[in-house]
Amino acid sequence: MTKRILVRVLPFVAVLMMVALLVPGCAKKVKPVTEEPKPTVQVEPTPAPPTPPPDTTGQALRQFQEQMAADLKLVQAIYFDYDKSDLRKDAQDALSNDAKLFQKYPQWKIKIEGNCDERGTNEYNLALGERRAMSAHKYLVSLGIDAARLSTVSYGEERPLDLGHDEAAWAKNRRDDFRVEY
Numbered sequence: 001m002t003k004r005i006l007v008r009v010l011p012f013v014a015v016l017m018m019v020a021l022l023v024p025g026c027a028k029k030v031k032p033v034t035e036e037p038k039p040t041v042q043v044e045p046t047p048a049p050p051t052p053p054p055d056t057t058g059q060a061l062r063q064f065q066e067q068m069a070a071d072l073k074l075v076q077a078i079y080f081d082y083d084k085s086d087l088r089k090d091a092q093d094a095l096s097n098d099a100k101l102f103q104k105y106p107q108w109k110i111k112i113e114g115n116c117d118e119r120g121t122n123e124y125n126l127a128l129g130e131r132r133a134m135s136a137h138k139y140l141v142s143l144g145i146d147a148a149r150l151s152t153v154s155y156g157e158e159r160p161l162d163l164g165h166d167e168a169a170w171a172k173n174r175r176d177d178f179r180v181e182y
């Protein structure tokens with residue numbers, strides 16, 4: 001896993017270093033302003049994604065990888081009411097927190113996995129799992145996550161977290177999980 005991260009991060013760092021060396025040499029001629037500029041709306045700049053600083057020891061890269069792994073553990077599953085695919089308030093809050101992490105690491109690709117409890121037919125649960133995954137997908141896009149980074153899959157009732165046959169077990173199984181690839 002460390003090699004995969006290293007293989008993906010090092011080219012990015014190399015490109016950043018090349019750009020940093022080239023940009024100062026590309027001076028533009030400044031044209032005099034002939035008319036007064038019109039006021040524009042101030043837009044908050046999007047923070048740059050964290051990148052590991054280049055170093056010769058590899059310590060910064062290890063720290064970056066450790067921070068990314070720690071942040072990855074903070075991604076939360078969301079849960080649904082019985083036979084529902086609409087997002088509850090607690091699910092919206094969890095998705096808002098997840099979206100902050102997803103924005104921090106734009107290299108992450110996120111697979112949203114819709115799951116159901118064992119009640120209902122296989123076909124119905126697959127469709128319900130897909131609706132649940134799409135609810136999370138739409139909400140994340142509304143929070144500014146690029147739809148191209150998101151994919152959905154429904155597992156229906158095939159991947160229960162709790163094998164029990166009561167409401168407590170079923171509540172744990174009605175969920176969306178988030179798998180991150182980078």
